[in-house]
Amino acid sequence: MRAAMAAAEVGDDVYGDDPTVNRLESAMAERFGFGSALFFATGTQSNLAALMSHCGRGDEYLVGQDAHTYKYEQGGAAVLGSIQPQPLENEPDGSIAIERIERAIKPADPHFATTRLLALENTMGGRVLSAGYLRRATELAHARGLRTHLDGARLYNVIVKLGLEEPAAVTGFDSVSICLSKGLGAPAGSVLLGSREFIAAARRWRKALGGGMRQAGVLAAAGLYALEHHVRRLAEDHENAQLLAAGLRSLGLQVEPPQTNIVFVHIPAEHLGPLRAHLAERGVLASVAPLTRLATHLDAPRPKIEAALTVLRQYPGWAA
């Protein structure tokens, strides 16, 4: 990947002149069957530009209470986009109940914001939303005049897990944001997919959000490399998540069964501080919380998972 980055042919992407960025955008649009694509530095910026391209000032988007765009992006849609979020409770499987979506769409009435968009996420905290659910949710949204956005930061985990072709994973969505960093292993980069008109609007917002990059081809080259070399290996991350979950369970901990590369484990309150210290002293960095989230990825191969489990087993508190 480093060699591909060093060898990348570059230009000024603010003017659309970077051949490597253009190649990545064309490849992604073609793979997923969209009219156009746009390269961003991060998933947060890509999602925000998407929300701002779909919704105007005072519009509203429906979103899961636990969704990244609502909960983990500092409320950027409201803060920077003047878009009102309508957060809706997520079900245990990560979906938002169809009836809940239906009830939340506001009537045309001057008291209310205009409900413009339904935003979903897949995987949602590592959980895979079913094709049937996605079809029902997006059909309902379109029937009620809403647009649909998918935060597909980890969509390739879904594609590998279910053995899908890319277009099948985005059916029903007007826009999709996909991360090339994280599991796919690029140092930075996300791609937003949509129609030509939509991407033209997003390109303007990207510049306003400070996301116009110049010789961005060095990053796009990493993304192209990741697409070619790091997609199928996501299955290893899924296997490693099972290994990690089994190891944690053997310590008597309650573990949510992982579906892809994310493991959620419940840590009893009395262990939080001591376990954090035990791990840190032995070089295992983890954000230990009541519900601790552990993600397997390219740079955490099986021997590292096993080493982390060994350190976890050595924690003296389990015996108490």
Ligand SMILES: Cc1ncc(COP(=O)(O)O)c(C=O)c1O
């Ligand atoms: C589901 C989801 N969406 C969006 C993002 C934001 O991506 P970034 O960290 O590149 O801004 C993340 C980051 O972890 C994520 O998990």
